[in-house]
Amino acid sequence: MTDTPALGGPGLPQQRRLVTPIPGPRSQESFERRRRLVPQGVGTTLPVFVEAAGGGVLVDVDGNSLIDLASGIAVTSVGNSAPAVVERAVEQTRRFTHTCFMVTPYDGYVDVCEQLADLTPGDHDKKTLLLNSGAEAVENAVKIARAHTGRTAVAVVDHAYHGRTNLTMAMTAKSMPYKHGFGPFAGEVYRAPMSYPFREPTAISGEQAAERTIDVLEKQVGAASLSCLVIEPILGEGGFVVPADGYLPRLREWTENSGIVLVADEIQTGFCRTGDWFACDHEGVVPDLVTTAKGIAGGFPLAAVTGRAEMMDAVHVGGLGGTYGGNPVACAAALGAIETMRDEDLPARAREIGALVGERLAAIADKHPAVGDVRGRGAMMAIEIVGADGRTPDAARAGAVSAHCHEQGVVTLTCGTYGNVLRFLPPLATTDALLTEGFDVVAAAFDATA
């Protein structure tokens, strides 16, 4: 513990260094306060209290330096307190902190919209609405799709995660913990099967999986009733499921022919994470609307809906907005984050990280039959853990491996409908040395829990 607060950012020593057990005494003290003052409904992955962070490490209040393989759930892709984010946010904070864009506008908002028009898939005319959270972006994409089509039904897929507000809870697949006890949910939301290659009873192509999705929606809802299909190009909370090649292109073709708005929820996959600017780029899929958040602003709360100009303009004047949407400090931070991604070619860095991590995970899979599947793309990689039959989800083992990593000072996350997926989302600003050491710890955690 230092007396002066540590400065974060990439200048922090990029090392794993444990000086107390995890969590240390000060973190435990803070956690007691948290227990008293914060509801238990807000979960905790790893109960260390953070004092500074940057590059690929988090430093806690006991002076431990931990390797970050989570990025605060795919948010700090450019690293915590990235210099361009800090400089622009501080400068903006000194000039003004809020006017409400709907009352008196400012350039920073429009600058972010210009960046998104340039970076998101497709070269059609685009407009962008800025908001505060991913869930809010998804809600607004649905509002826009309904206004544009004059239809009400919303299609989503199995294992989807779209947020925690009422509409997005309805769109999210998993009951516990996201929906349990919180109904009634918004109506007119319909769920269809997803392409989940590891769990298909027999191997099917992406096109065949798409036909199965389409068949359910056409027979059970009717294409003419559907305003939009909202889909994550790679499932996030649902288990880092990468659909079979051809699945998304076939859905793009069908939605286009049926007048259904295709909304790509790129909130977790976007902004270089998968090795492209957006995961849809991988197969050249051009959605009508794209929702973004998480990685967009280096840790500041900002979210967006970017889409075809004529669809975005389907909503009447005053029908979109919010007090804080596109806050000027968050916009300045986003411009700093995007500048960093461009200058440092972070899509290429995500591909390098994917190669390194993929190799390490393959080696773990060779040694441990509990690894049923290694999957993901770029710096969004995961392993699905199963029992002796090679199929039954083993959430207990995933939890044990993760807990072992935490004790050793490596921040890992789990996910998946069955809770049996270990996912890795390192900051793109991390070093190869930290990744190598981090995955040494992950490998040792598999050995220790075998």
Ligand SMILES: *Cc1c(COP(=O)(O)O)cnc(C)c1O
């Ligand atoms: C995190 C996430 C959301 C919700 O974003 P919040 O900012 O937490 O509201 C929605 N969709 C996807 C794919 C996400 O990963």
